[in-house]
Structure formats: C-alpha cells, structure tokens
Amino acid sequence: MGNTADRCDPERRAWIAEAVRVVDADANRSADTHLHVFPLPPSWGVDLYLKDESVHPTGSLKHRLARSLFLYGLANGWIREDTTIIEASSGSTAVSEAYFARLLGLPFVAVMPASTSPEKIALIEFYGGRCHLVDDPSAIYAESHRLARECGGHFMDQFTYAERATDWRGNNNIADSIFEQMRLERYPEPAWVVVGAGTGGTSATIGRYARYRRFATRVAVVDPEGSAFFDAYTRGDRDVTARGSRIEGIGRPRVEPSFLPSVIDRMVRVPDAASIAAMRWAADVTGLAVGGSTGTNLWGAALLISEMRERGERGSVVTLICDGAERYAHTYNSDTWLTTQNIDVDPYLTALRAFQRTGVLTDPTAAP
Known part of the structure; x- marks a missing residue:
C-alpha cells in the first residue's frame, strides 16, 4: 500500500471550524x-x-478586509489556537484585526509608524492588541517578519494578501x-x-x-x-x-x-x-x-x-x-x-x- 503520512489533528480541525463559525457569526x-x-x-x-x-x-472599511484575512489564514491552516497575529498597519486594519483576534482569543501585535494617530492606537489597545511603534515607516515589513519569527506567530501581511483573500x-x-x-x-x-x-x-x-x-x-x-x-x-x-x-x-x-x-x-x-x-x-x-x-x-x-x-x-x-x-x-x-x-x-x-x-x-x- 506504500507509505502514508496523516497530519490530521481532530482537535485542531475542530478549533478551526469553531473559529470560522465565530468570524462568520460576526458578519x-x-x-x-x-x-x-x-x-x-x-x-x-x-x-x-x-x-x-x-x-x-470596528468603524472602518478595513473590517471587511480583516474578516477576509482571518478566514483566509484559518482556511490555509496558518492561524491556530495558539497563534500570535502580527500585522503591519497604519491603523484601521490593525484596529479591525485586533477585534477579530480578541473574538478568537488570540494575541495581536500591530507594527505601526510612530506617527500613527493616538486615537487609532487607543482603539487597538481597547481591543486587546499591542502596538509596536517604529520610527521609519518603511521598516514595518521587516519588523513584522522579525516579530513573527521570534514568537512563532503569523504575519497577516495585508499588503500581499488583500487582493486574494476576498472573493x-x-x-x-x-x-x-x-x-x-x-x-x-x-x-x-x-x-x-x-x-x-x-x-x-x-x-x-x-x-x-x-x-x-x-x-x-x-x-x-x-x-x-x-x-x-x-x-x-x-x-x-x-x-x-x-x-x-x-x-x-x-x-x-x-x-x-x-x-x-x-x-x-x-x-x-x-x-x-x-x-x-x-x-x-x-x-x-x-x-x-x-x-x-x-x-x-x-x-x-x-x-x-x-x-x-x-x-x-x-x-x-x-x-x-x-x-x-x-x-x-x-x-x-x-x-x-x-x-x-x-x-x-x-x-x-x-x-x-x-x-x-x-x-x-x-x-x-x-x-x-
């Protein structure tokens, strides 16, 4: 019959199914x-x-994007029950992703330019997220990758996946x-x-x-x-x-x-x-x-x-x-x-x- 490899984890699949239900229920x-x-x-x-x-x-257009990115990450197996979510964002996407991370009980870190408005920073923190501020806006991508590697988290990368995560x-x-x-x-x-x-x-x-x-x-x-x-x-x-x-x-x-x-x-x-x-x-x-x-x-x-x-x-x-x-x-x-x-x-x-x-x-x- 040949060699087989079974990576099916019933508990993990059950968590993903429940996470998708929670995100869909919000919509x-x-x-x-x-x-x-x-x-x-x-x-x-x-x-x-x-x-x-x-x-x-969450008060912005980015709510739609955040929902799509979470469903995309869940369906691809990138987001699990212990995954820290990392995002590079100037504000509104991070606010919406912090909201969905809290719905799923996941840690969230927003990598943001230091110039981001204090109102947006406060909203991210209200939803339980942490703001990681950088002085150079062009450094947010590399910093996001670094943080994701260090904590074994998932970098959502809205700038790459936005056009493909939405149907x-x-x-x-x-x-x-x-x-x-x-x-x-x-x-x-x-x-x-x-x-x-x-x-x-x-x-x-x-x-x-x-x-x-x-x-x-x-x-x-x-x-x-x-x-x-x-x-x-x-x-x-x-x-x-x-x-x-x-x-x-x-x-x-x-x-x-x-x-x-x-x-x-x-x-x-x-x-x-x-x-x-x-x-x-x-x-x-x-x-x-x-x-x-x-x-x-x-x-x-x-x-x-x-x-x-x-x-x-x-x-x-x-x-x-x-x-x-x-x-x-x-x-x-x-x-x-x-x-x-x-x-x-x-x-x-x-x-x-x-x-x-x-x-x-x-x-x-x-x-x-």
Whole structure:
C-alpha cells in the first residue's frame, strides 16, 4: 500500500471550524452598510453616493478586509489556537484585526509608524492588541517578519494578501453590495466607482467584479501626495518608491503586491490640502463626520462629476466613507496640526463650495 503520512489533528480541525463559525457569526450579526445620497442638484443629471463603511463594528472599511484575512489564514491552516497575529498597519486594519483576534482569543501585535494617530492606537489597545511603534515607516515589513519569527506567530501581511483573500466574484463583498444597493436608483449602473488604495484590495475587488459581471462601470483610484501608486501607474513601473502619505489608510511608499493596475481605469493624484478640505466640506454638506481618506475620495468624485457635466454625460458616481473623523481629532481636524504641517485648506474649500453651486471643480493652484 506504500507509505502514508496523516497530519490530521481532530482537535485542531475542530478549533478551526469553531473559529470560522465565530468570524462568520460576526458578519451575520451586522446589517449591510448604508448608501447615502450626496446632495447635488437633480438637474445636473449626475448623482453621487457615499457607501458608508464607517458603520462596521470596528468603524472602518478595513473590517471587511480583516474578516477576509482571518478566514483566509484559518482556511490555509496558518492561524491556530495558539497563534500570535502580527500585522503591519497604519491603523484601521490593525484596529479591525485586533477585534477579530480578541473574538478568537488570540494575541495581536500591530507594527505601526510612530506617527500613527493616538486615537487609532487607543482603539487597538481597547481591543486587546499591542502596538509596536517604529520610527521609519518603511521598516514595518521587516519588523513584522522579525516579530513573527521570534514568537512563532503569523504575519497577516495585508499588503500581499488583500487582493486574494476576498472573493471578488460576489459573496457579499463590497462590490456586490454596491451594485445591489444601486439597483433601484436613477442610474443603477455607476459610471464610476472612486476608491483610494492602501493595500489595493478594494480597487482590485471592484475592478474584477465589474469585469466579471460585464458592467461598463469604471474604477478610479485616488492617490494622496507622497504615495508611489500614481507614478507607478502612469509610468508602468512597479519599482517606484516615494516618501509615504500623510493621509492615513491610503497611499504607500512602495507599490504593494495587492495593487493591480490592470483593473484600474484611471488614477488621480490628490493634494493633502484637497483631501482635508473635502473631509470638512462633507461634514458641512451632509452632517457626516468623515476621515481624511474619504476626503480624498470626494475630491476625486467631484473632479469626475465636473468632467461628466462638461461632456454632457449623465450617470452615477459611487465612492466610500472609509472611516469617521473621530480618529483624527488631533490631526486633520486640528487647525494647529494643519499649521505645523503647512497645509492651507481654504483655497480647496472655496473650490468645493463653488463646485456645489456650479458643477465645475477648478484647481486652485492652477495659473489663471
């Protein structure tokens, strides 16, 4: 009969089965996230929607990613009953992973830049995680690998696995949710979906899903100052590096493995001042207190709407509320912080208010 090797451990398989049930039960307890209508004149013929990912249990879009990464790790046998979970994160992914680690009774360590907002650090610690801060943001990968080796833990590595851990064909992923919620709207098939890229997982999921379902919807990725993604996309060069972004959750100093340019239709570079101005503008117009990456999304969405109106096009644009403003009380919502960073949001606020009246978005830095 030949040699055989049986690695089946009934107790370990039973623990994994229970862990998957616990993670799935968390999703089952949560309703889908809201799709808000952004107030624009109906006569424009262009409608804007905000998919509110801030209402997840851990307050951000990254809740979906963390759930997928845990299920991926469990199904692959990488996460066991005694595994320490390690993640390299600027904040929101770590908050969500700390939540799921606590659900499963597992230790969690977030390797983060020392500049991460104190609000996010407090949230990770609230969920039982430990924050390991590094001065050099580019060192978080090597430090994560080192910690995982030393403790025999599992480095989740969101920047590698984000695009493959999520089932992009459907299964209530974010793309499936958007298109289902748009079904009864005036223009149910969006002309554009606008997202930022941190890992690249969200843009990969939406871009793949649109192609798979044969939608004409295009994906625009907005990229903040200091990120490598925009230059990599325009040059066709994945070896581009940059200093890194001040807008937490999006933008990277290097091109991450999960970033897939082939499923993106357009990229827009957004100044930090525009991101923060749009974040504040959203609160004024909608009453929704949103974070900085949502501001980046909104500036990109306004630009696309302005262009659509110039061409006489009708249709809908969808973008995301990634997280709430409460995480940035000491940074983007602080005028003192803006002064120390030499960021002037007033010209961009003026441009956005003019856009709301006219449907035309102008670059306040452009020569007259």
